[in-house]
Amino acid sequence: MAEEKMTTNQGYPISDDNSSLTVGNRGPTLLQDFQFIEKIAHFDRERIPERVVHAKGAGAFGYFLVYKSMAKYTKAQFLQDPSAKTPVFVRFSTVAGSRGSADTVRDVRGFATKFYTKEGNYDLVGNDIPVFFIRDAMKFPDLVHSVKAEPHNNIPSSSTGHNNFWDFISLTPEATHMLTWVFSDRGTPASYRKMEGFGVNTYKWVSNEGKTTLIKYHWKPKLGVKNFDREKATRIAGEDPDYLTRDLWEAIERGEYVEYEFFVQMMDMSEEQNQSFDPLDPTKTWPEDKFPLMPVGKMVLDRNPENFFTEVEQAAFCPANLVPGIEFSDDKLLQGRTFSYVDTQRYRLGANFHELPTNRPLSPTANNQRDGAMQSQVFQGPVNFGPSSRGGPVTTPVEGTPYSPHIQGNLVREKIKKTDDFSQAGERYRSMSKTEIKHLVENLVADLSHVTDPAIQKRAIENLAKADEGLGRAVVAGFGLEK
Numbered sequence: 001m002a003e004e005k006m007t008t009n010q011g012y013p014i015s016d017d018n019s020s021l022t023v024g025n026r027g028p029t030l031l032q033d034f035q036f037i038e039k040i041a042h043f044d045r046e047r048i049p050e051r052v053v054h055a056k057g058a059g060a061f062g063y064f065l066v067y068k069s070m071a072k073y074t075k076a077q078f079l080q081d082p083s084a085k086t087p088v089f090v091r092f093s094t095v096a097g098s099r100g101s102a103d104t105v106r107d108v109r110g111f112a113t114k115f116y117t118k119e120g121n122y123d124l125v126g127n128d129i130p131v132f133f134i135r136d137a138m139k140f141p142d143l144v145h146s147v148k149a150e151p152h153n154n155i156p157s158s159s160t161g162h163n164n165f166w167d168f169i170s171l172t173p174e175a176t177h178m179l180t181w182v183f184s185d186r187g188t189p190a191s192y193r194k195m196e197g198f199g200v201n202t203y204k205w206v207s208n209e210g211k212t213t214l215i216k217y218h219w220k221p222k223l224g225v226k227n228f229d230r231e232k233a234t235r236i237a238g239e240d241p242d243y244l245t246r247d248l249w250e251a252i253e254r255g256e257y258v259e260y261e262f263f264v265q266m267m268d269m270s271e272e273q274n275q276s277f278d279p280l281d282p283t284k285t286w287p288e289d290k291f292p293l294m295p296v297g298k299m300v301l302d303r304n305p306e307n308f309f310t311e312v313e314q315a316a317f318c319p320a321n322l323v324p325g326i327e328f329s330d331d332k333l334l335q336g337r338t339f340s341y342v343d344t345q346r347y348r349l350g351a352n353f354h355e356l357p358t359n360r361p362l363s364p365t366a367n368n369q370r371d372g373a374m375q376s377q378v379f380q381g382p383v384n385f386g387p388s389s390r391g392g393p394v395t396t397p398v399e400g401t402p403y404s405p406h407i408q409g410n411l412v413r414e415k416i417k418k419t420d421d422f423s424q425a426g427e428r429y430r431s432m433s434k435t436e437i438k439h440l441v442e443n444l445v446a447d448l449s450h451v452t453d454p455a456i457q458k459r460a461i462e463n464l465a466k467a468d469e470g471l472g473r474a475v476v477a478g479f480g481l482e483k
Contacts (some may be wrong), residue, residue: 137336
């Protein structure tokens with residue numbers, strides 16, 4: 001194999017990459033040393049802003065296969081042909097910590113899947129827990145600010161064990177259900193290969209005939225679910241902070257490909273108003289006895305990235321990346337995410353982040369958007385507007401009967417009305433085994449013990465007691481106090 005000759009980014013041949021251009025052997029470096037300036041200037045810019053959340057992550061490539069046509073429910077092409085493989089990229093991540101934080105700290109885990117379909121990219125951006133802390137995206141900046149290190153001293157860097165988090169959470173009782181998940185051993189998964197994934201939000205599938213069905217997404221790992229307890233997760237964080245990343249990479253390198261089965265829960269639109277809870281509320285799960293999981297397909301991850309920065313760090317996901325046949329619901333959290341995610345990527349990666357290899361659709365794209373930072377396409381012809389009689393891309397009529405709901409109401413800023421904060425949290429607590437309850441209580445006590453304001457502790461415990469009196473009493477007992 002012929003040696004590759006080193007050059008500058010402009011192709012100028014480099015004869016010495018170890019020495020600056022100086023006046024004599026010991027003289028000053030010259031400003032005209034363009035080779036040195038290019039190398040250092042590029043190095044100075046090698047790090048892009050890290051994600052505000054989900055900064056630490058790992059990724060893998062693979063494919064998705066649908067089991068049978070879903071045409072009865074959706075016209076999405078990638079959900080029709082069992083013989084057609086759809087390429088995918090998946091990024092797993094922690095949420096609260098920075099890029100240098102440990103993989104096994106207690107946290108929610110991101111489970112984001114990019115389907116490279118023939119109709120464009122479809123991003124299913126979810127978590128490893130089926131519910132979330134809040135119902136309205138308006139509260140998301142406050143949630144993240146409270147989770148992150150306190151601003152006056154930047155402590156702690158990747159833990160919820162501090163005043164700000166529990167102050168916010170205790171004043172946000174809708175988060176109680178989420179606490180029963182993230183402070184169970186689900187908050188410390190043992191492997192990305194043995195971790196469930198959920199869409200969290202409610203989506204809509206639309207058929208070619210215009211029939212609309214509400215959808216909840218589930219990923220089930222073939223290897224089953226495995227978690228660490230708090231002690232083991234803490235020990236591994238010190239011994240190998242990249243444990244989950246390493247586990248995923250090495251398994252695929254060994255040829256132990258990672259497989260998940262894809263399920264959906266379905267609810268007819270006519271049933272939406274007949275539930276005891278709001279089906280669009282992301283702090284709620286749908287009861288599986290009433291809305292059973294239907295197997296849809298499987299996903300296999302069989303290839304590691306060749307370059308982490310290019311393919312994983314620059315990966316950009318957004319719930320607004322849809323394909324025909326999949327629509328948003330009116331879930332307030334989802335509605336906000338459709339703007340927030342893509343706006344984050346424009347800031348982090350630039351206006352043309354969609355042209356980076358890991359984000360670029362496999363299907364052709366055409367529109368009149370031009371220029372901007374990092375534009376790499378060379379557009380032909382004089383037309384960059386429409387309508388035009390001189391050529392350019394043309395719009396395509398929607399196939400099938402479009403989904404066109406009638407919407408009417410006053411403009412208001414209101415909380416979701418048909419909901420409650422504690423019932424499902426209590427149900428989950430009462431469904432746990434004795435060991436699971438023991439770990440949940442110990443984990444809550446361990447975190448709350450770092451809170452220095454007794455009023456915040458009291459308020460948090462009162463919320464837990466509203467979910468289940470036994471849970472409240474157990475946490476109080478864990479502090480060695482009487483209720």
